[in-house]
Structure formats: structure tokens, C-alpha cells
Amino acid sequence: xxxxxxxxxxxxxxxxxxxxxxxxxxxxxxxxxxxxxxxxxxxxxxxxxxxxxxxxxxxxxxxxxxxxxxxxxxxxxxxxxxxxxxxxxxxxxxxxxxxxxxxxxxxxxxxxxxxxxxxxxxxxxxxxxxxxxxxxxxxxxxxxxxxxxxxxxxxxxxxxxxxxxxxxxxxxxxxxxxxxxxxxxxxxxxxx
Amino acid sequence: xxxxxxxxxxxxxxxxxxxxxxxxxxxxxxxxxxxxxxxxxxxxxxxxxxxxxxxxxxxxxxxxxxxxxxxxxxxxxxxxxxxxxxxxxxxxxxxxxxxxxxxxxxxxxxxxxxxxxxxxxxxxxxxxxxxxxxxxxxxxxxxxxxxxxxxxxxxxxxxxxxxxxxxxxxxxxxxxxxxxxxxxxxxxxxxxxxxxxxxxxxxxxxxxxxxxxxxxxxxxxxxxxxxxxxxxxxxxxxxxxxxxxxxxxxxxxxxxxxxxxxxxxxxxxxxxxxxxxxxxxxxxxxxxxxxxxxxxxxxxxxxxxxxxxxxxxxxxxxxxxxxxxxxxxxxxxxxxxxxxxxxxxxxxxxxxxxxxxxxxxxxxxxxxxxxxxxxxxxxxxxxxxxxxxxxxxxxxxxxxxxxxxxxxxxxxxxxxxxxxxxxxxxxxxxxxxxxxxxxxxxxxxxxxxxxxxxxxxxxxx
Numbered sequence: 001x002x003x004x005x006x007x008x009x010x011x012x013x014x015x016x017x018x019x020x021x022x023x024x025x026x027x028x029x030x031x032x033x034x035x036x037x038x039x040x041x042x043x044x045x046x047x048x049x050x051x052x053x054x055x056x057x058x059x060x061x062x063x064x065x066x067x068x069x070x071x072x073x074x075x076x077x078x079x080x081x082x083x084x085x086x087x088x089x090x091x092x093x094x095x096x097x098x099x100x101x102x103x104x105x106x107x108x109x110x111x112x113x114x115x116x117x118x119x120x121x122x123x124x125x126x127x128x129x130x131x132x133x134x135x136x137x138x139x140x141x142x143x144x145x146x147x148x149x150x151x152x153x154x155x156x157x158x159x160x161x162x163x164x165x166x167x168x169x170x171x172x173x174x175x176x177x178x179x180x181x182x183x184x185x186x187x188x189x190x191x192x
Numbered sequence: 193x194x195x196x197x198x199x200x201x202x203x204x205x206x207x208x209x210x211x212x213x214x215x216x217x218x219x220x221x222x223x224x225x226x227x228x229x230x231x232x233x234x235x236x237x238x239x240x241x242x243x244x245x246x247x248x249x250x251x252x253x254x255x256x257x258x259x260x261x262x263x264x265x266x267x268x269x270x271x272x273x274x275x276x277x278x279x280x281x282x283x284x285x286x287x288x289x290x291x292x293x294x295x296x297x298x299x300x301x302x303x304x305x306x307x308x309x310x311x312x313x314x315x316x317x318x319x320x321x322x323x324x325x326x327x328x329x330x331x332x333x334x335x336x337x338x339x340x341x342x343x344x345x346x347x348x349x350x351x352x353x354x355x356x357x358x359x360x361x362x363x364x365x366x367x368x369x370x371x372x373x374x375x376x377x378x379x380x381x382x383x384x385x386x387x388x389x390x391x392x393x394x395x396x397x398x399x400x401x402x403x404x405x406x407x408x409x410x411x412x413x414x415x416x417x418x419x420x421x422x423x424x425x426x427x428x429x430x431x432x433x434x435x436x437x438x439x440x441x442x443x444x445x446x447x448x449x450x451x452x453x454x455x456x457x458x459x460x461x462x463x464x465x466x467x468x469x470x471x472x473x474x475x476x477x478x479x480x481x482x483x484x485x486x487x488x489x490x491x492x493x494x495x496x497x498x499x500x501x502x503x504x505x506x507x508x509x510x511x512x513x514x515x516x517x518x519x520x521x522x523x524x525x526x527x528x529x530x531x532x533x534x535x536x537x538x539x540x541x542x543x544x545x546x547x548x549x550x551x552x553x554x555x556x557x558x559x560x561x562x563x564x565x566x567x568x569x570x571x572x573x574x575x576x577x578x579x580x581x582x583x584x585x586x587x588x589x590x591x592x593x594x595x596x597x598x599x600x601x602x603x604x605x606x607x608x609x610x611x612x613x614x615x616x617x618x619x620x621x622x623x624x625x626x627x628x629x630x631x632x633x634x635x636x637x638x639x640x641x642x643x644x645x646x647x648x649x650x651x652x653x
Contacts, residue, residue, distance in 0.1 A: 011264070013483070017491065018492060025247055027247060047463070111461040144446075149442040149443050169332075174227075180418070
């Protein structure tokens with residue numbers, strides 16, 4: 001599998017590197033002292049996502065009940081929230097999912113990113129749905145990306161993603177269009 | 193596109209063609225300047241911005257100066273995670289490895305998200321000649337793929353096209369309504385068209401934004417979600433990365449993730465920053481580590497710094513020359529200041545290194561402090577050393593050098609120039625001012641040289 005000759009050639013060429021030697025810097029960015037939830041909400045608004053702060057799980061269940069009544073296809077991986085679709089054998093079978101409901105592990109106030117890592121689901125679950133709903137414990141919001149990396153344990157991670165808002169593009173004349181290839185909308189429910 | 197036999201035109205020549213449509217140039221320049229303004233707003237909202245730039249610079253320089261160690265660590269951690277790692281010395285080997293993997297799995301259709309490395313390696317034609325259909329899935333990349341063009345920008349590849357042109361193209365290629373040019377309508381049409389491609393692909397390929405040595409995993413950033421849609425449907429996934437992409441750990445990634453999108457488009461972060469650390473259950477994950485000239489660049493202390501680049505495109509957006517000459521003028525896959533820094537050695541017209549005023553704006557916006565203007569000046573020096581200066585410069589630059597090395601000669605020449613500017617009609621002098629004078633009035637000459645002025649006004653104190 002590994003082509004030893006090319007690996008050796010590259011590594012030996014690197015012995016002649018003239019790149020100026022630099023020690024690894026200490027990363028020590030002070031956290032800005034401000035309330036986290038308002039900042040998180042502001043960041044989510046910037047990336048065109050909606051934050052539901054109050055009565056999280058009840059509000060979510062009410063919303064899901066409405067979605068089901070409108071005959072949407074809903075798949076939930078959040079405890080206490082029941083959709084109408086089961087996790088299929090093949091990821092392709094999720095192509096008609098209208099809403100995925102997923103638990104987020106950690107939110108980042110400075111940019112609205114939420115770390116989603118769900119080994120029991122197909123990896124495409126967060127991307128293939130038309131709309132995405134994420135739940136997040138209000139205790140699990142940190143100020144910035146440095147804090148996020150400190151809090152998360154990647155040792156068992158196989159796949160995970162920071163999601164900040166719905167998918168978007170500005171590839172045609174710089175006009176922002178929400179809804180490119182991933183979800184077209186994102187709602188975040190804070191739970192206790 | 194120039195044919196294989198003829199030498200490509202110089203940057204100045206291609207820029208001159210681009211500039212014939214003045215309205216279009218102004219539109220192009222303004223679109224890019226808007227990105228620069230968004231970047232400024234995003235940067236100004238982060239109080240520790242300059243600290244992040246410094247950290248980003250140090251992290252990348254540290255990684256580059258310990259590259260063999262980090263690549264080895266990255267590889268062994270990848271293997272422990274069940275990822276198959278391949279090494280490619282050059283573009284040809286990269287393409288062969290990719291094709292071998294795809295052929296082994298009888299792949300007919302490959303979906304690919306944005307990767308400047310695969311553009312650099314000309315992977316698409318290589319695979320297409322071997323019967324594999326390659327679908328670029330980033331909207332901008334899909335647009336230029338359907339148009340048969342190369343990207344003109346590393347972050348917004350179709351920035352040179354107007355929505356009406358995209359509308360006409362989509363009408364012809366994917367059946368949108370004739371004359372429709374609404375970006376939302378066209379984007380929705382592309383979403384539907386590409387969804388079919390995602391669902392029917394046999395394999396997916398992406399570039400790599402960051403390779404994390406101590407994790408044995410990679411981070412891929414997109415706004416559209418096309419990388420993740422592609423990678424997570426078929427069982428086979430491939431990721432190509434230059435050797436310069438490896439960084440020590442997730443703490444390093446945090447620094448770069450904070451500046452990458454803010455500096456590129458003024459966003460807080462890309463919509464998706466995904467970390468792939470293992471194949472999906474029952475699937476295969478391959479990472480191809482590519483050199484293709486990078487270890488050679490590392491042998492030059494100054495060129496080495498260009499490999500700190502994280503490909504945000506910020507230097508393109510701010511560059512007065514790029515904005516007014518377009519991405520297709522540079523004779524290299526990557527245009528703009530960073531394109532000159534990493535690609536001038538591939539420009540057989542030896543002109544792109546002069547597509548720069550050395551104003552330094554690029555260096556000041558760079559999130560990893562790549563000294564782009566210094567590298568570009570160095571590229572000129574290398575051209576002179578290799579005796580590949582463009583035609584005119586080869587002859588007059590040595591004379592200019594001699595003249596300017598001699599103080600008396602220089603002072604005499606400047607006196608002649610000042611006197612001529614003041615007493616001769618500018619019509620007579622303009623031919624001597626070269627391309628610069630074609631669209632400009634000649635300057636008013638001061639009465640005396642700075643040297644004289646200084647002696648007179650400050651010399652005694």
C-alpha cells in the first residue's frame with residue numbers, strides 16, 4: 001500500500017529544507033468576558049440560523065408535531081423526540097428526509113458553530129436533510145474555538161463536524177443564497 | 193486557452209485583453225473589493241486578530257520547519273485509525289495513485305469538492321481520459337467545469353462570470369429556463385442537478401484544509417456542504433493534500449479556523465468544518481500526500497515562507513493588479529499574489545512576477561503573515577539569476593543597475609529628467625515612459641532633487 005520509495009524520496013528531500021526553524025508558540029488567548037448565550041444567538045443570527053432559548057424540549061416537540069402533521073419526513077436522534085423515520089441501512093435512503101433532529105455536543109459563541117458527532121448515525125445525516133434541527137445543552141456553550149478544542153475529546157472521534165448555520169453559497173455574482181448542498185435551514189434548541 | 197504548441201501570452205498581454213471591457217473590469221474589481229471590505233469588518237470584530245495572525249504564522253512556520261516529523265507522525269496515526277496513506281512525489285504519481293484506487297473499485301463516477309491541488313495536478317483530464325466521469329461539486333467549480341474553463345480565483349472560482357452568463361450556461365447544460373439569471377433560482381437548479389450526482393457517485397474526493405498530525409485525521413471546510421455530501425454517500429473516499437497542509441494538533445487548527453473564513457469572505461467560520469479520522473463502517477479512506485515541487489521550494493528560505501499559506505484568497509481580493517487583470521492572466525492554476533509566490537517558476541513567459549506593484553497590501557491582510565511582496569521580489573531576482581528576465585528587462589535592467597550604483601551618474605540622469613519634464617513638451621517624452629505613460633499624464637518635476645533639498649533645509653541641524 002505505502003509506496004516506500006516516494007515516501008523516502010520526499011522525507012529525504014525535506015532534510016535539505018532551509019525553512020527557518022521556529023518553536024511551537026504557546027496559544028494563550030484570553031477569553032472575552034461577556035455573556036455567552038447572547039453572543040451565541042447573535043452569531044447564529046449572522047449565519048441565518050434561529051435559536052430557540054426557552055422551554056427547549058417542549059418547544060421542539062411541539063414543532064416536530066407540527067412538522068409531522070404537515071406530512072414531513074422527520075428523523076430524530078434526540079432522546080425524547082420521536083420522528084416518523086428510522087435509521088436506514090443505506091445512507092442513500094435518507095434522500096427524502098425533510099428534517100434531521102440531532103444532538104449537538106458543544107456550541108461556540110464567537111461563530112455559532114456546533115460540534116456534531118454521532119457515531120450511531122450515517123455520517124451524511126446532518127447534510128442530506130432539507131432542514132436541520134440541533135439541540136444543545138445551555139451549559140455546553142464556550143466562548144471561542146480555543147475553548148472548544150480544549151473541551152472536546154477527539155480520542156474516540158471517527159467523524160465529527162462543526163456546523164455553523166445552513167449551507168450557503170455566493171458563487172454566482174457574490175449573491176448570498178442560503179441552501180446550497182447541505183441543509184437549507186437550521187434551528188437550534190437550547191435544552192437544560 | 194492556448195494550444196499546446198504555442199507559448200502562452202504574457203500577463204500584461206492577457207490583462208490588456210481583460211481590460212478592453214472597462215465596465216466589466218470595474219465590476220470585477222468591485223466584487224473583489226467587497227470581499228476585502230467584508231474581511232476588514234470581520235477582522236476588526238476580533239480584538240485579538242493580530243495575535244491570531246502572529247500565532248498562525250508561527251504555527252505554520254513551526255510545522256514547515258519540522259515537516260518530516262509531522263508527516264511521519266500524521267501517517268502513523270492515520271494508519272492506526274484505519275486510513276490508507278499514499279505518498280506522491282509529483283502530479284503524475286498523484287494521478288496514477290488516484291486512478292489505481294478508483295480502477296480497483298471500478299469507479300465510473302467520482303464527485304470531487306474543491307481542491308486546488310487536483311487542479312495543479314490536472315487530475316480531471318487524466319481521469320476522464322481513462323473513462324472516469326469527474327463531477328466538480330462546488331457550485332463555482334461546477335459552473336467553470338460546465339463552461340470548460342479554469343478557476344479564476346481560489347475561493348470563488350467563477351467570480352469572473354456574470355449571472356446572465358451562468359444562466360445561459362445552465363440553460364444549455366442542465367435545462368434551466370432560457371434567460372433566467374436569478375442566483376437563487378440557478379443555485380436551486382444546481383442543487384437538484386448535483387444531488388443526482390452525489391446519489392449516483394461511486395467515490396468521492398476532496399482537498400484538505402488541515403491535516404492534524406497527532407490525530408491522524410484531516411479537516412475539510414466548505415460552506416455549501418458539497419464535500420460532506422460527496423464523501424458520506426459512497427463507501428470510498430479519497431483526500432489529496434500537499435505536504436504543507438500538516439499542523440501539529442487541534443489547538444493549532446483552532447487558530448487557523450478562526451482566521452480562514454473571516455479573511456476569505458468575512459464569515460465567522462465556514463458553515464462546515466469537518467474532521468475525518470477514520471473510514472466509515474465498511475468503507476475505505478485514502479489520503480494522498482503530495483510533494484510536487486514543495487520540498488524544492490523549501491530549500492529556498494524565502495520561497496519556503498509561501499508554504500505557510502492556508503488558501504483563504506484574501507491576497508487576491510486586495511490586490512490592485514489581480515482585481516484589474518483577472519485570474520486567467522497569470523499562467524498558473526493559482527492567480528494573484530500567492531499564485532506568483534508559488535507559481536512564478538512555472539510561468540514560461542516569465543512575466544507574472546511583474547504582475548505586482550510591490551505595494552504590500554497582500555502581506556498586510558495575510559492571516560499567516562506570508563511576506564508575499566518580498567517573495568514576489570525574490571521571484572524576480574530568481575528570474576534574473578536564471579537569465580530568464582522578460583525580453584526588454586534583460587537588456588535595460590543591467591544598465592539601470594550600473595547607472596543607479598553610481599551616485600554621480602544617477603544625480604546627472606535625474607537632473608536631465610527633471611529639466612526635460614519642465615522644459616520639453618510631454619508629447620515628446622511620453623514614448624520613453626513605457627506602458628506606464630499610456631494612460632497617464634507625466635508628473636510635474638520638482639525644482640531640485642531630494643538630496644539638494646535635504647542639504648539646504650536639514651543639513652545644518
